[in-house]
Amino acid sequence: MADASLIAIVDDDVSVRQSLPDLVRHFGFKVQAFVSAEEFLASDCVDRTKCLILDIAMPGMSGPDLQRELARRGQKIPIVFITGQADPDLRRQLLAEGAVDCLFKPINTTALLKALNTALGLS
């Protein structure tokens, strides 16, 4: 799978960074996990990332902060938000601002795969 798309996961929670990459890899994507938005921005993955799985509440720069920062930079990376705090209002707002999806933890595998496929235009 040489040309597999790169999916970046940004979450401060260690459980997510340990479990999610394997699942996404199993779906057939390449994966890189980051502990913070700052770490992601400082990496060389920004330009290559085809989809971002992004936690909302993080110390320092939050998920929505990163979304705005990427927009400011003109980086059009599709974003799938994941969050432990099920807040339908926030979900609605994030979708309105262009997010592909916003999934509540624990993450439903099928919903995640569907969101990734949508993000990458793979039906």
Added chain:
Amino acid sequence: MSQSTCSEPHQSAPACSGFDPSSLTATFGAPCQDGRLLPTVLATLTRHEALLAEIERASSTGGFCWHVYTGKMTCTGEVYRIFELDAAVPMTLQLLGTRVHPDDLPLLHDMTERARMEANGFEYQLRLSLQTVKYLQLNARRSEDADGQSHYIGAIQDVTRRRLSEEALGNMRCELARVARVSSLGVLTASIAHEVNQPLSGIMTNASTCLQMLGADQPDIEGARETARRTIRDGERACEVIARLRALFGKRGGKTESVDFNAVTREVIALSLSELHRRRVTLRTELAEELPAVTGDRVQLQQVILNLLLNAAEAMSGIEDRRRQLLIRTEPEAADRVRLSVQDAGVGFEPHDAERLFQAFYTTKSGGMGIGLSVSRSIIESHGGRLWAEPNAGPGATFAFSLPARKSDCNAKRLGTVLRPAVAERSTRKP
């Protein structure tokens, strides 16, 4: 005013049972030649004794004189009243012993032993087992009579009412502390849910991945094993959260133990970390290595740290123009104390408000009860420590408390210690 039956025999000698008129001779020298003087002296004495009896009654304090070797004991009326004994009965230590709470009898023996060793004085807290339990404070000091014989003159005070109100106050404080704890549990609910949800979410993802790996055309056994291992790790993580919660919010009476200051600080941080994240607070810790332990109630100390942490986060909630930086530091103070300080970059307070912050029901928060800091201060003070607040040189404030390292007897009273032999040096004087 009603006179109890036991004080009636004191009509002739109101304050002193076994009053010996010949002691007057000892006090005033030879009997008066002038017969006119005697009634005046007697009247004065009677007046003084009546006054003393009133004072004794008012202060619930009786006096005694105890000859160690003869065992003879002279007591004032108030002692009889306190011990609920008939004043006609000659007083002995054995008789007193019949009224003492069985658990405190060793204290009486201890007292006898000290007296035989010519201790200069002693101080005991005793309980009487009468219809209700009475608490007594006994203080005595040694003196010698003309023959060089030791005796002890002392006072016995009925401190039951004080003791009971102290106990009620202690219970009230515990209850208030519990209320404050539960209300901080309320504040943390969302964070705790988040804290538990994270590993659960990991467990779900791992299990799904595991199934996918096993269900593939070519099952990835090693990958499945690894996801199963991670599932266990996440399960353990969830258990740790629950254990920390139990430790902090479980119902448990005041327990005094040796407490590792840094460890309790870390536990509180672990519990409140996601709450701090949610409030976008960055936390820095500077925990001193090799900090001496303190003695105290672990749960209560954690509660104080949690209060300070949540307060600091709250104080920074409206700050947008600078980092919401929180610093927790533990360090030794002087040679025998440890200090914990929580520094925030929040709204701070005016110097003249420094004391008002600690008043109960003083609050600047809309949802706050205003008991957090006052409860925290009372907890720290009951541990023999001090809690204070000061404005930072820059923005924000620092709240800190210091506690005596390791050896601390501050809770001994509350835990019901009855024996407190005071300065019981041995007499250096020869009898």
